[in-house]
Amino acid sequence: MDFQSAEKKAKDLQNLLNQYSYDYHVLDQPTIPDAEYDRLLRELLEIEEQFPELQTADSPTQRVGGETLSMFHKVQHTIPMLSLGNAFDDQELRDFDRRVRQGVGDNVSYVCELKIDGLAVSLIYEDGMFVRGATRGDGTTGEDITSNLRTIRSLPIRLKKPVSLEVRGEAFMPKKSFIALNKSRKEREEEPFANPRNAAAGSLRQLDPKIAASRNLDVFLYGIADVGDTGIRSHSEGLDYLEQLGFKTNKERRKVDSIEAVIEYVNGWVEKRPDLPYDIDGIVIKVDSLDQQAELGTTAKSPRWAIAYKFPAEEVVTTLMDIELN
């Protein structure tokens, strides 16, 4: 194949495979069988091996992980990554609501989100391209784990619009991947991970990105560090904007207009929690209006406009896998 036709074929395959990957990993709507995806990926790998200059940064072949790093570099978060205050019962949620209303008046809407039990990450994009990913660390200093995050299939390498922004989210390991990983670790007589959060953190702390690539990690994005001049006025609009850019957001979120509706949403998830394909350790409740968020401000470590309702720690349930193996 001459360069011209190789270039066209590579471009077509990259676009096709990136679309298939978006449908499968971001929309959870696979459009072709895995075997067909793998066949097309092998075809692209062969062309890129023959013509390395065609191996662009956003090529789907770059998801499998590059060379092993010698260390992780420290990075500074220009906008601190805050943590969350906790509420452990309905009364504490009502206290939160009272404080919010004292601050901004009675016309308040909240967004309720599942609190994904993973690892908080920051993703920076320039002109639509993923350029840096980092752990939260202590909120101001994190670690650059770009090469590991790049292997997460649902993380867009190139956005649908050439915008520059920083987004925040939670990287996690789905329950199915966790059980399979521990099964194979037990077979290899390696220490199993205690829970999906530790497994996700352990996978993202690997210096060899091929290990992260093999761990079937996923990510939900839940915030924009600075909405700048986008004209976005609320958190819920911000989440819709992230979806339009090609990010994976959690579809269980709900905007409500009273703390009673928040309490109803929270109680609904207490029993639905085991049915989810990923671990959650609570519900995050956020004031929707960005102006009201700014008015309420933050303490040194957490916002006054958000709170995490924490579920009672789940009694240690012996997973099906443990029963099978013992």
Ligand SMILES: NC(=O)c1c(N)nc(OC2CCCC2)nc1O[C@@H]1CCC[C@@H]1O
């Ligand atoms: N784990 C989550 O699903 C989650 C979420 N859905 N939304 C937020 O919003 C916070 C972030 C800063 C101010 C509000 N935080 C989350 O997790 C936080 C990140 C750092 C500590 C908590 O895990």
